[in-house]
Amino acid sequence: MQVSNLWVKIGNKQILKGVEVSVNPGEVVAVMGPNGSGKSTLAYTLLGHPKYEVTKGEMKVDGKKINELSPDERAGLGMYLANQYPMAIEGLVSVRFLWQLYKKRQVGKKISGIVEFRKWLVVEAEKLGLNLELLNRGLNEDFSGGEKKKMEILQMMVFSPKYVILDEIDSGLDVDALKKIATTVKQVAEKMNVGVLVITHYNRILKYLKADKVVVFEDGKVSRTGGASLALEVENKGYLQKNNE
Amino acid sequence: MSKFVAKKTAEAREVRKAIGEYKYGFSMPENNIFKAKKGLDLERVEEISKMKGEPLWMKNFRQNSYKIFESKEMPKWGADLSQINFEEIFYYVKPSEGQVDSWDKVPKEIKDTYDKLGIPEAEKEHLGGIKAQYESEVVYGSLLDKLKKQGILFLGMDEALKEYPELVKEYFGKLIPPTDNKFAALNSAVWSGGSFIYVPKGVKVDLPLQAYFRINSLRMGQFERTLIIVDEGAFVHYIEGCTSPIYSSDSLHAAVVEIFVKKGARCRYTTIQNWSNNVYNLVTKRAKVEEEGIMEWVDGNLGSKVTMKYPAVVLVGRKAHGEILSIAVASKGQHLDAGGKCTHLAPETTSRIISKSISLKGGRSSYRGLINIASGAKNSRSKVVCDALILDKQSRSDTYPVNKINEREVILEHEATVSKIGEEQLFYLMSRGFSEEEAEAMIVNGFIEEIVKELPMEYSVELNRLIALQMEGSVG
């Protein structure tokens, strides 16, 4: 998954001013930066959110340019976005939705029957520490912040992605939940050779989900890149390092 | 068991009787003198009664109702009814009327819908009103026997009048008198068909009763009259209608449904209406609920050109409870004006109205409701939630609730929201790989889920599919 010289604006405001990020299958890339640096913009732009306008630059997945594709077409290529603020859809019963999602993603492949699917789903939900009752509720309907994040990860399991974008999945999570989610993503990534883009403010998630590369965003641009140690440095010394000279 | 099989069974007998299919070798029925005259007057009303062989009190009731019909004005509110031409209507319908005589004459949209719903050829013709097929009645015969042994009466309204005249007389027209409104008066004058159900004390009918179970039932007649009496502690669930679009050349349907729920009893009445879009569907439905009784109206409105329907509950006994769950989907050329009425006449009564309406492609969907809490109905509670979803710029939604509170020791809550499908919700589902159309359909299904989950399974599945069909092409 590759982003080159990407310029993105919302309305009249230019948020991203030429960023470059790439994630190879099996790689974990962390994007860090202060609020307003454009991290979430990157996530939404990658999935084609209508509010975000790409004025320059290219996005590619497995060599295919995706700038003109609609969100569902991009999902069709195996891109999965775990939202920071997942939407609630009242009345859309979660377990039924997940079954629809499973069928959609397995088109052309052999699928389990619904009974097996449900059994598998319950096992995965329990591993994540997700209250099983929520499966019978509308999608994210009256879920707590933590429960919504777990549901994003459960959906990811059902989705079987090639590339995963985690948009600040650690915000608002307690240590226990964070550990469960991070280890789940790590296992999936290793097993299925998935490329992971972790957008985060803090280093904590990277303790469980070790980054191969770290990219720091500031004011819509990439200010620094480095290996896993850069994450620790940024956390200890803050983002304003450059300006402290 | 497919409901189509059941429909064929019941209708087969009726149609055979009426038309007299030569190839089966049945003799022609006695009532073979069908007047093909249009329009209505006092004489015709008398003829109808005579042709049916009714007791004197019913003939008088009809004639009196006709006079009331003539004297009443058309309602000045609600949908536009100016196009109804009373002179052009056949008021006594022979059973096979309302059907077309060849598959070609059935409107294309209806044929297309049947295709998409996956309804086999033979059943399509049946629903399109072409012909009925002969089927074995063994299953339904034994079902009705079982009911009879429990003392449950389940007959056509015409038969009930003949076989249980005293019982019918005790209740008929008592809850909805002909003076109630112009269309109730019309129905009272020319009614034909409909169901009569009586459930004895303490008997709980464990499977939903449906119109086509009845021998001599017909697909929806124009002026059906239904009367249901649920005696103390009893329970029954009655289902009227069908999700498949019913083509009718009759343009006016004015039905009346009266339900008496006695102490501690419970009744659920489910309707799915999907009339073709030339029909004016004007229905008066009311239930009287006694102490600790429960009445539930589940009302699905998909079709018709105009529907005006406000299922009502009158709560006369302490702790009586009434619920109206209503869905209306108004598409191009449709005006669905629906809702509910709850009248609280006793203390500690409760009511709940949940109305979900959707308008698309220029359709107009209106909620009209009345909560009336009379003085003395202390500690009563009522909650109304009416939500509307407008899917595009050409469509329209209105909400006209009336809350009359004449007793201060009550709690009344009313909430209404109008919205469109949210861009964020759409993006969320699309980013999971669902197309814009699929995502819209999922959101719409979620919107009505609260009510759809109260429907029997086969209806809820078809309802969701039908709505998805209606939405096709509404993207953009």
Add this chain to the structure above:
Amino acid sequence: MKKYLYKGREMVKMLRVEAGEQVYLRTESVYDAPRQTGEVVVKAVVMENGFLDLSGIIKIKKKANLAEAFLRQKVLLVGKNSRAEARPELEIETDEVKASHAASVGRVSEEEIFYLMTRGFNRNEALDLIIKSFLGEEDEE
């Protein structure tokens, strides 16, 4: 009968229907251009033998897309034989809107009265306090 008619998209009306009075109050909010917002709140208290006919309508015309309209009617029936009729109406002719209304009618809570009485207020004083706070209170939401 006293009659009041208020037109506008943004307003808060407090009303006290005195003993034996009959009052008709109607609010009309029309949205006819894009991106308008508004909120109408009507709070009323009805004393003994009083009657309030409360009507309110939000009309959102075809051109008024991206409208955000709210109507809230709250009625407290205080005295014996106090009565009210509340009719919040919506007529919406376009889809890109957020519109909602809510109406509630109820009596003064006996618990609240009891509580104030245990603090030394007599029944009338307690009622008075409750009414004042109902009419003067900020919107809880």
